[in-house]
Amino acid sequence: MGHSEQGPSDEIRVKKTDILKDFQLFFFSMSRLASFPWTFLENDLQSNKSSEFISDILKQTCLHSLCRRFPPSVRYRRLFLSELIRRQEAGGCDPLDELYDALAEVVGAEDTTECYKSYLLPCGDAVSLSENVALISEGTTGLVTWEAALYLAEWALDHQQAFSGRTVLELGSGVGLTGITICRSCSPDRFVFSDCHPSVLQKLRANVQLNGLTEQKSPRVSVEELDWTAATEEQFRQIGADAVIAAENAGISHHVITGPVSHVFPYNRLSSIEMIKLYR
Incomplete structure (x- = not known):
């Protein structure tokens, strides 16, 4: 009976899925930014010179439907997006319009005393x-x-x-x-x-x-x-x-x-x- 084995590309895909889940978990619970798996993102940006993974992170966080209904604090989203931009620029990748659009949305927004987690x-x-x-x-x-x-x-x-x-x-x-x-x-x-x-x-x-x-x-x-x-x-x-x-x-x-x-x-x-x- 034959069996399939995971190749390197499959392992990377599974790892990316897990990392995306971590970004989502940490973002919606407003965890400390230092706790995010930034090292994996940095390595991906360095090796691929592409903002594709950042786009995927955005879709699971700031652009996710849950964020539209129950958004974390304005200040938290501003800091999170600024950190994504910093990592993208450090990786030498092409600018991602949707990332800057998301930041522009919260830059002018007013901070409140309440938020959603x-x-x-x-x-x-x-x-x-x-x-x-x-x-x-x-x-x-x-x-x-x-x-x-x-x-x-x-x-x-x-x-x-x-x-x-x-x-x-x-x-x-x-x-x-x-x-x-x-x-x-x-x-x-x-x-x-x-x-x-x-x-x-x-x-x-x-x-x-x-x-x-x-x-x-x-x-x-x-x-x-x-x-x-x-x-x-x-x-x-x-x-x-x-x-x-x-x-x-x-x-x-x-x-x-x-x-x-x-x-x-x-x-x-x-x-x-x-x-x-x-x-x-």
Whole structure:
């Protein structure tokens, strides 16, 4: 029985596809520019003397339909495009009109205090969130997505059976990344988002709606005002959760859940994050 083997050109094609995916992941989550795979781009420009790969990057980032609907911040797009232009010029390639057109679109645009970040799921969907540009705003840190929420979402994707068919309560949902990921990928019967800061609740409700989640269709979702430090047994009983999750320090007896998680989202993995199971 015959079999096919990949040649060098096939391997390069596969590598380019992976690199394009990385550019897309990093761009839509507004990762630090230094984390992008620039070395591969530089090598491609040097060897081919063509802007074709930059054109492909543009199509997967600034010119992608997701960017039209949920664009990263103006400043971020400006810096990203400027870096692409710098790399292209350093490679001695012919100018790419669509690259300069994309930059011209954001040069005159006004910066805002809010932006969209999109986190791509393994299934191909994207969780798009309205977030604040500043880490701390309106007296809270809850208007941005933190590494702990990304890690918890990755753990959930690896342990979907823990949520399937259940009523899940999330304490301190923030802007909604973990909960929306679970709703999209883990088939809960019902999911209750909660937080206690008024501005966070407003942003959370908007993001839940933005991602097409409602009380009327499966999974059924709701957003509740709940301060877990002051919540009563009756409040928890009314919610009737089978599982409770939180990406915060609750000060309750616990043990650490060890083991790696699949790397799905780009973020700083040097942060000290533990997955813990709480018990009474």
